[in-house]
Every structure is written in C-alpha cells, then in structure tokens.
Amino acid sequence: MGSTNSELQFHKSPDSNDSPTINIDSEGKIFNNYPLIKMMGGIANLSHGTFHVKANKLGDYTNSTNATDGGLMSVGSGMKINVKTGRDFSISIGDKDNNPKSIIHLLYAINKMDVNIMNPKNVTLDLRKHQGANNALVYINSGDKNASGADINAYDTRISAFGDNKQQTTLGNPGVASSDPNYGKVVSLGMGETVSSSNPAGTTTPLPVRVQRLVLPFSRGAITANLYLNGSKIIQAPDNPPNDLELKTLKAAMEDMQGKKFSYIRLSDLPGPSLTETSNSVYPIANRTISGTVGGKAWQVADNEDPSDPIFKPDPPLIQVQVVRKDGSIIDLGTKTNKESAKQKATTDPNDIAVYPVTPNLLIDNEGNLDVSNTDNLGKPVTDSKDNPKYLQDNEIKWTPQGQGQYTFKYDLDTLVDQYNQNLKAGQLPLHLKSSDQIKTSAVTNYQSSPITTTKVVNLVMTADKAPDYLLGDTIHVPIHYHDGDVDAKTITITGKIDGQPISDATIDNIKHDTDTSYDWTIDKQTQTAGEHSLVFSGIDDQTNKIEKDITWNYKVLNLPAYQGVKKVSGVNGDNILGGMQHSTTTFTPKANAPVHHIKISHDSSQDIGAIEKYSGSTIIAAYKDANGKVVKSKPIEFTLDKEYAPTDFGFSGNDFLVGTSFIVNNKVEITAGKNNPVKIGNNIITSIAADQTHKDLGQSNDLSYNMIGIIKLDVPGQIDYGSHHLPQQGKLTIKKLTNNLKITNDTTKEHAVKLTASVSAPDSNNAIARFLRYQDDSGNEHLLDNNYLIYQNSNLSADAHGVNISQQWFDKNKQVKGPILDLDLPQTPIITRKPYNADITWSLVFGP
Known part of the structure; x- marks a missing residue:
C-alpha cells in the first residue's frame, strides 16, 4: 500500500461468522533484505479477521537501522492502522534458523507511526526465536529520551510481555549494563509464571495486565519509559490496593527493562459490556421500572484464558443512571463510585505517586468498538471528586444471570428519584420528572462503558374506550382515561381532528395526579353524516408533558335520528x-x-x-x-x-x-x-x-x-242528600244530610298554592240535579258547576294537621248559607217528574298558582 487513498478493510461477513484471513509465511532469506510487507500510505481498518506474518529460515537476513524500508513490516508516515475488536494480528519469527549477528526488527517506521489498537482479539509481536541479542520488536528511526519518535496507542486491552533487561550493544544501548546489580532481570507479564525465572528477580505476574489506555513511546530501538514518570505519556490502569495493582506493575516492569523492548508482547481482549433491550419509555403508572440486558461477558478466545482471570471487573457491572434535562443539565441518581476504575498519574513530578481515577471509555456499539478519533469517547482523569461518575448501589438494582455472558437487570426509577429528593443539598431543587427529561442508562466494567441508552419519560398517559355506534344528531362522548405523573401540572388540553378537520380543543381543569382518572369529552355537531368517521387526538398538560403518540378513535354514525x-x-x-x-x-x-x-x-x-x-x-x-x-x-x-x-x-x-x-x-x-x-x-x-x-x-x-315532603289531602263528601220533596216544588233546596266533609289538609313542611274545582255530571241531560245544581258564593250569587268551577283557592295554604274544612263554611248555625244548592226557581221545563235523582260531583285539587 503506497497511496494515501489506499484502504484495507477487514469486516465480518454479515450473514455468517466468517471473516477475512491473510496469512503470510516466508521461507528463507528475503530478497535484498527488503521488508516482507510495506504499508507506506492509506488506512488499514483491521477487525474480525486474521492477519498473520511469520518468517522462517531467515538465515543472515537483516534490517538496516537507517534504511527507509527496514523491518519485516515497514510502515510509512502516511499510513494509519486501526486494529479493532475481533482482530487477530501477529508478526513473529517462526524458527531459530537465523544468524545471531543479524539485526532484525518486526515493525519499522522512519519517523512517524499512527497505530491504534482497540480491544483486539490478539496482537502479537514475537522475536523470541531469533537468536540475535540486538533486535527490536519496533524500531522508530527517530526520537530520543526526551521525546518519542512514534507511539502505539493501546486501549481496553490486556498486556502479556516477556523479555530480559540485558543491555543491547547497538540501537542506543537500551537495557541494564552487565556491571549493574540489576542486570539480567527477566520480566514476565501474563505468561503464567508466578515466580521470576531470573536472579535478580524481575517483575512477574501470571495474569495479563489490564489497561484502559497505554501509550507505548518508541525512540529508535528503545521504549522511552521515562516519559511515564512525568506524565507526558499516558498509562491508565488499575491502582486499587491490595489486589488490582496493574499501574504499579507496568511501571515496575518498565523500570526493570530500562528502556529495552520486550522480545515478546501480546495485546489481548478486555471484554466490554453491551447494553440492549432497555426500556424505551417509562410511564406514570405504578412504579416506573427500567430494565435491560447486559452482555459481552466472554473472552474472544476462551480456550486460551486462565480460569482465575475474571472476565468482568466488577462483576456484575456497575449501572449509571442520569437524568438529562431540557437545558442540558445532568442529574446523577447514583451515589456509588467505582473502586475498580483505572488510575492515571496525577502530576508531572516523577517522584509524586498520586493518581486520579479515570472515567470509562465510551464504546460506540454493542460489539465492543471504541472510536478513538472522538476524544469525547476516551476516559479522562477526574481531578475533582465531585465529578467522579456515580453508580447505583447494589441494593438499588436487581440482577438476574441469563447464561452465555448475559444478565438482565432492573431498577425502580421512582425510588431513585425519591432518594435523590430526600438527600438534597443546599440550593438543590427537588426533582420532578418531566416529559422533556431523558433517562440515560449505561453499564460499566473493565474501564469501559456500554453505549448509553435513552429512556423517554412519559408523564402523561391517555387511553379511550371503544366507541359505541352513534345516531344522527348525537353528541359524541369520548370516554377518556388519563394518568398524569407531573405534580406541577394543573390542566390538560386535548386537541384533535375528525376526518382531517380540526375541532375545538377541550380542557381538563384541576387534574388529579398519580391516579387513573376518567374524563368524558363531549363533542357536538360531529354526527351530521351517517357512515364511518375517525377522530385523531392528542393530549398535553400545562407542563408540556405530552402523550407518547396520537390516539385514533373510530366511530360509526347510523342513519337514524x-x-x-x-x-x-x-x-x-x-x-x-x-x-x-x-x-x-x-x-x-x-x-x-x-x-x-x-x-x-x-x-x-x-x-x-x-x-x-x-x-x-x-x-x-x-x-x-x-x-x-x-x-x-x-x-x-x-x-x-x-x-x-x-x-x-x-x-x-x-x-x-x-x-x-x-x-x-x-x-x-x-x-x-x-x-x-x-x-x-x-x-x-x-x-x-x-x-x-x-x-x-x-x-x-x-x-x-x-x-x-308529604301530601296535600283532599277529603270529599261521600253523599250530599237534599231530602224528599212533594211536587210541584219551588224555591231553593238546601242540604239535609252531608256524609263526611269537604276538607283540604296540608301535611307537609311548607306552604303550598292550591285550587279546588268542581264539576257535576249526570246520566242524562234531564236529570234534575244536573239542571238545578248551583254553587252559591258568599255574596249569594249562584254559579253552574261545569268546566271545573273554582270552589276554593289559597296561594299560601299553611301546613296544618287540622286542614281547611270547606264544607263547614257552608253552614251558619246549622243553616246552609252557601255551597251547593238546588235552585227550583229556575224554569222547570221539562217538568220534574216524581222519582229519585242522582248525580256526581268531581272535586279536583290542583297544586300551583
């Protein structure tokens, strides 16, 4: 690859587990001491595949330290190499058939190298089978002890390394002189050894060293380790006594090597957490619970791993929960810090051992990939403890193992909010979740954060019962049920359209909170046309909490009024x-x-x-x-x-x-x-x-x-008897015998207006009673008893258990002076015949004016 526009892309096949593979095996001395591979320009994105280079039977093949094309693999200044998650990359010497006096480098650059290694499956540089003492895994033809010629950046990985510190006689003489008491130390990191194989003993640890970030500074044939001491080159690794001391281990190993490169180094995977199936929304009904699934707990090559090396640290991962408000401000609902976070040197003083905790690297997907081109994704030292990321306490989250490197979890959002409000500091306002808020959830382990998921806060939930059939001219009643979780909300406005045409808004006043509430939305003048109709509506309260999606409510109007x-x-x-x-x-x-x-x-x-x-x-x-x-x-x-x-x-x-x-x-x-x-x-x-x-x-x-309130009772005479008389007869006939009284009784608690009327009826028109019956008033005037003649009227009849005895008023000293009489002075045509006469009087009591 020579052009700056060249690209080498390795990607996993989308529909299978197959990935690209390049294996380069050489046999014998390489022509004219040229590199086996030259990448002088362009970009190589290497992920999910293998790229192996192995050189055998090199004989006296050598790389000149001043050559522009040295090393088994030569990288130009215009070349960018990204080794990503899932990538298996190696350069190695395959056998000992080589000349000890021939200097060889595996990776070579003239004066610049842009290499990023991010959670690889395997990156191995192995010179152990070359018999030369002055070789280098990486040679940069520039740099000195104060400034590296080029760096290799490693992220989210575990380091295994092996090599002795015996001083090299060329390449700048890195290492320890033979006269030094520390000469001959062998450093063994992650090689399975628990005790050093050298005397004096070199730094030894059986398990690979975990790092969040490691910048490897190369100058000529040396690692410029002194740049770690003043903090100009970054190491982010655990420094958490008594067990997790990777930062100290790396520093000790660098000190042992005194700038000499290892003869073997391997960068292997450090699994990062995935986060899927988190709740898309939370609703103000019962407890608002957010759940999700954390995965990724698996080595990329499980058979090669020591069972004592935990996959996740911590395990289960930590969960960070934040509320992001409309104005961009962030509220942390966690209270726990990560005691297993990576650390970074705090000062430029070589003698100062103070360290800062480091925020986790933010992965860009659930495949474990890290985009280092965006510095916002990279962990940073926390210089102020109040900025240290906060996570949920163990008792605030429930984990359920699912097997195959997965967990499900859930936490109660309302409980977290309540706890936050109970522990407010001076000047802090209570937290009441709004629909404009977003709940951000992430899982953190192995110094890596899963992609952050977003859960919407839905504070207003609204449903509507199924519509009945309506009739022409009906008023529509939409049976709405709502639940508003915002205690600051006072009203809800409902807006809608029927068949695409806007209708008048409805407002629900004095709404109830945190309870299911019914509301009858009435809509007039929308049933004029028979057929199918569609109402689409939405609801929003005065705190801008809006229902998650519009509601479609279909109704039918029958062709009946x-x-x-x-x-x-x-x-x-x-x-x-x-x-x-x-x-x-x-x-x-x-x-x-x-x-x-x-x-x-x-x-x-x-x-x-x-x-x-x-x-x-x-x-x-x-x-x-x-x-x-x-x-x-x-x-x-x-x-x-x-x-x-x-x-x-x-x-x-x-x-x-x-x-x-x-x-x-x-x-x-x-x-x-x-x-x-x-x-x-x-x-x-x-x-x-x-x-x-x-x-x-x-x-x-x-x-x-x-x-x-009671009754107004009308008692009427059972019989009014005018007696027997000889014919012919003249004058007025008065009542001879009255059975029971005509009486009105107000058995209520208040006054009432009443009217009493009377009408006479007889079997035939010649009936004497019907012809001659008159009602005589106080003035002696006579009135026909027809068409409901008014007998008595009182607009304020008092409540009185004794009542008003009207028939008693007809008599004065047992002589009838008014009331119903028979007036025989009226013309007697036709002539009255001798016989009994009977007629009926209908008494009607009317209430009201």
Missing part, C-alpha cells in the same frame, strides 16, 4: 314533590332529520324509588311539521308500554314516520314514598323498530329525583 327526551311532572319545580298521584309528561324530539320506521317507548322501572308509573288511561301523541312549517298533531291515542307503533296508528299514511316526528306521552305516577324519603322516577326510552325487527335505542329521557 337521535332523540332528546324530556320528562317532567306537572306543577313540580325544584327538589320537592308531594305524595299521591301526579301527572307526568315525556316528550321525545328528534335531533336530526331522518325517517324512522316504527317506534316503541319503554320505561326503566328498576330505577324507580318510592314511585310507581301508572299507564292505565295514559295517551300518546305524534306530531310533525308539514312543508309549510305548520305543526301537525295526531289525536291522543291510548298508550301502552313497549307497544310497537306505526304511522297508521296515529292516522298518518306511509310505512315510515315522517322526518322530524316527535312523540308525547302523558301518564300518571303515584308517589308512594314516606314523608322526607327520596323519590326517583326512572327514565323512558324510545326505540326504533326496523322492518326486519331490528331494534335500536334512539334516546332516553332524563330521570327525576325528589324529596317527598
């Missing part, structure tokens, strides 16, 4: 009603113009309390307006509950009732409740009956509720 029913009791206004028989009228009026085939009217007697509807002698009238707007009424006909009525029953023609036909039912209702007891008169229902006998309720009347 809705009826408005009005039921009332004559003469009764207000909440009080008198006991006894009352007159009831129910009027059904259509709300829209559409024909009805036949109808019936029923009564819901199950609602009646202290009242009995009486339909004996009741009537029904049908009425409509003709083309000129004139009201056409039928004659009253006998009414029967639940009877099917046709137009012909009312004297109308046609099979269907005309558009706009109203119906009026008149009947009596007996109030039977005791005094001061409740009375309820149930509603009446009008039902359409189609030609195929399909029934559909068109409407119902109101019901009526009262308090029974």
